[in-house]
Amino acid sequence: MNFWVIQGLNGLAFGSLLFILASGFSLIFGLMRIVNLSHGAYFMLGAYVGISAMAAGASFWTAILIGGVAIAVLGAVIERLILRRLTGQPLAQVLVTLGIAFIIADACVWIWTGDPRPVPMPRELAGAFRIHQLAFPIYRLFVIGVAFTLAAALWFLLERTRLGAMIRAGVDDLNMARAMGIRTSVLFPVVFCLGSALAGAGGVLAGPILSVYPGLDTDMLPLALVVVILGGVGSLLGAFIGSLIIGFIYSYGQALFPDLAYMILFLPMVLVLTLRPTGLFGRQAI
Amino acid sequence: MGTDALVISGLNAFYGDSHVLHDVSFTVKQGQVLGLLGRNGAGKTTCISAIVGLVRAKTARLELFGQSIAGLSPEAISLNGIGLVPQGRRIFPSLTVIENLTVAARRGRAGQRSQWTLNDVYEAFPRLAERKQQLAGSLSGGEQQMLAISRALMTNPRLILFDEPSEGLAPQIVTEVAAVLRRLRESGLSIVLVEQNIRLALEIADDVVVLNTGYVAHTGGAEALRADGARIQQLLGIY
Numbered sequence: 001m002n003f004w005v006i007q008g009l010n011g012l013a014f015g016s017l018l019f020i021l022a023s024g025f026s027l028i029f030g031l032m033r034i035v036n037l038s039h040g041a042y043f044m045l046g047a048y049v050g051i052s053a054m055a056a057g058a059s060f061w062t063a064i065l066i067g068g069v070a071i072a073v074l075g076a077v078i079e080r081l082i083l084r085r086l087t088g089q090p091l092a093q094v095l096v097t098l099g100i101a102f103i104i105a106d107a108c109v110w111i112w113t114g115d116p117r118p119v120p121m122p123r124e125l126a127g128a129f130r131i132h133q134l135a136f137p138i139y140r141l142f143v144i145g146v147a148f149t150l151a152a153a154l155w156f157l158l159e160r161t162r163l164g165a166m167i168r169a170g171v172d173d174l175n176m177a178r179a180m181g182i183r184t185s186v187l188f189p190v191v192f193c194l195g196s197a198l199a200g201a202g203g204v205l206a207g208p209i210l211s212v213y214p215g216l217d218t219d220m221l222p223l224a225l226v227v228v229i230l231g232g233v234g235s236l237l238g239a240f241i242g243s244l245i246i247g248f249i250y251s252y253g254q255a256l257f258p259d260l261a262y263m264i265l266f267l268p269m270v271l272v273l274t275l276r277p278t279g280l281f282g283r284q285a286i
Numbered sequence: 287m288g289t290d291a292l293v294i295s296g297l298n299a300f301y302g303d304s305h306v307l308h309d310v311s312f313t314v315k316q317g318q319v320l321g322l323l324g325r326n327g328a329g330k331t332t333c334i335s336a337i338v339g340l341v342r343a344k345t346a347r348l349e350l351f352g353q354s355i356a357g358l359s360p361e362a363i364s365l366n367g368i369g370l371v372p373q374g375r376r377i378f379p380s381l382t383v384i385e386n387l388t389v390a391a392r393r394g395r396a397g398q399r400s401q402w403t404l405n406d407v408y409e410a411f412p413r414l415a416e417r418k419q420q421l422a423g424s425l426s427g428g429e430q431q432m433l434a435i436s437r438a439l440m441t442n443p444r445l446i447l448f449d450e451p452s453e454g455l456a457p458q459i460v461t462e463v464a465a466v467l468r469r470l471r472e473s474g475l476s477i478v479l480v481e482q483n484i485r486l487a488l489e490i491a492d493d494v495v496v497l498n499t500g501y502v503a504h505t506g507g508a509e510a511l512r513a514d515g516a517r518i519q520q521l522l523g524i525y
């Protein structure tokens with residue numbers, strides 16, 4: 001019994017981290033039609049920036065902010081200087097993001113060396129939450145809370161503001177949105193920066209759970225991809241449900257069938273792609 | 287008056303290697319309806335897409351009320367005052383009716399005769415008001431067409447392009463769409479109307495351009511063509 005509850009909470013916590021990463025990835029994919037293969041690298045770079053900020057004396061909370069802002073700025077520069085020049089050439093855009101991912105990964109090894117870095121937990125969230133014989137790290141409960149709050153905030157942005165309606169209109173039919181005068185030169189930077197900021201801040205937030213190491217980027221990117229394919233491109237609800245499903249599969253799979261962990265993760269993706277290419281909540285096929 | 291609403295001259299468009307529009311030229315007079323006719327595949331929709339900037343095209347001249355819009359992005363062309371009611375309606379299905387209208391909404395230019403607001407649209411199409419919180423994708427075909435028209439009006443355009451507004455609609459709804467077109471013409475809006483329904487187009491249009499396999503086959507007044515059944519038969523082959 002304890003096993004199921006603890007692994008369930010672990011799955012929820014991991015799914016929460018995935019949601020922070022995948023929500024932006026999904027919006028960028030859905031609106032700009034770019035599979036941003038540097039999204040995992042943004043996550044890792046954000047974590048490293050956070051570590052350096054803390055080493056320089058910043059608090060954990062300030063480090064999250066710095067990680068998010070730094071990656072948002074990087075995203076803005078990449079969107080404006082590189083991706084926009086390649087408008088209408090999706091393959092070139094995807095390849096460019098792959099190249100950027102490699103460059104970031106190499107730069108991280110160069111700056112922060114190849115040794116894994118632990119990320120200290122904020123002192124106020126250290127320790128465990130106990131109920132009966134169950135003990136669960138408070139920090140993970142906090143991460144779950146952050147993800148649900150973020151989901152609510154993104155829902156409000158997308159469903160209750162005019163900007164959000166414009167973004168959804170662009171996801172539905174980009175050419176028609178443009179023909180109605182909705183400016184992609186406004187929407188694209190907003191969505192790309194938002195997604196980048198979430199990846200960067202998410203990397204710092206994930207630090208105390210996953211720690212930071214070379215290869216964190218390529219560990220996380222496929223998971224974000226699975227989440228988006230499962231949930232549906234450009235759908236916030238899809239990213240949310242998809243993240244939780246993958247979080248649970250990851251957690252229980254690692255515990256029950258450690259040898260098959262990857263198969264269990266990617267089998268749902270293969271099934272969804274064959275049986276329902278739009279994902280659970282999406283409108284566009286991949 | 288004086289300037290024409292839209293002047294196109296020497297429009298050439300390509301899909302990959304195939305040349306789909308050849309030196310298409312025509313003029314839409316201010317406050318009038320130009321019917322753009324032709325058989326399937328004649329290039330009508332490509333022509334509309336080229337005007338709104340969704341298809342890259344080479345033009346000698348593309349002017350909206352005397353101002354060149356050649357080479358501008360679709361959003362810039364829309365902001366210059368061209369509204370589009372696209373083929374297949376293409377409303378935003380996952381947005382509600384009211385969201386479809388508000389994402390497009392903006393004020394027209396200073397001194398423009400009619401200004402469309404949400405209330406005006408609801409007054410013109412009461413059924414949209416009843417369904418304003420409904421997802422647009424769940425509307426019937428006729429309601430989606432009303433929404434597509436309303437969405438274009440919310441941008442307060444100076445020229446509005448209708449690409450087959452009667453396509454796939456029940457006869458009663460077609461009558462309704464025709465009434466809307468007449469009302470818009472009376473309000474002084476300049477209109478380009480692409481139609482397969484030739485009877486409808488000839489009833490509403492002032493001038494007519496007929497495309498045939500990417501070339502302009504005929505330009506003239508709608509009234510003259512209406513009276514000349516043999517010419518219609520020759521140009522369009524079905525009537």
